[in-house]
């Protein structure tokens with residue numbers, strides 16, 4: 001008899017719990033935030049006050065740009081997408097790399113493609129190892145026809161949105177440390193003769 005009573009009480013208890021969830025009257029409402037771009041961060045200006053999260057709504061309310069899944073708090077800044085990915089108020093702030101990434105053509109007519117990891121000059125690849133304030137040190141790809149596996153330095157000046165100049169003072173060095181410990185002969189104040197005795201190369205954005 002005692003056993004039957006326990007079962008009965010458990011039954012009543014279960015019905016009570018289920019009932020409170022089913023009718024919705026007793027559930028805990030909370031504010032949910034729309035996540036239109038699906039990055040897991042919600043729009044603080046688009047809300048619903050209901051018990052459970054509607055589709056495409058989340059509990060987070062910190063998405064400052066709910067139209068872009070690559071923009072959210074803590075995101076890595078992508079250098080060339082014209083979007084403020086990390087929400088610090090600056091677009092594409094990536095130092096030197098942010099300014100040189102893109103597709104360019106030189107004043108000699110050669111095509112250049114620059115990413116955050118390599119410089120491609122007419123099919124020759126220079127893998128970026130070190131990024132300085134106005135230079136990069138690269139290892140020449142093993143697939144290159146010339147100076148494969150050796151080290152190069154590119155120095156940049158007069159960087160603007162659509163144009164900059166560069167000099168490659170080292171292109172066949174045996175080591176990265178040789179470049180780092182050797183005086184750079186470039187003179188950015190003399191674009192005509194200040195790259196060794198040569199002129200700096202002008203790149204214009206395609």
Ligand SMILES: [Ca+2]
Nearest residue numbers: 035039041063
């Ligand atoms: Ca979002």
Ligand SMILES: [Ca+2]
Nearest residue numbers: 065066068071
């Ligand atoms: Ca977003």
Ligand SMILES: [Ca+2]
Nearest residue numbers: 084086088090
């Ligand atoms: Ca930013």
Ligand SMILES: [Ca+2]
Nearest residue numbers: 078083085092
């Ligand atoms: Ca960006």
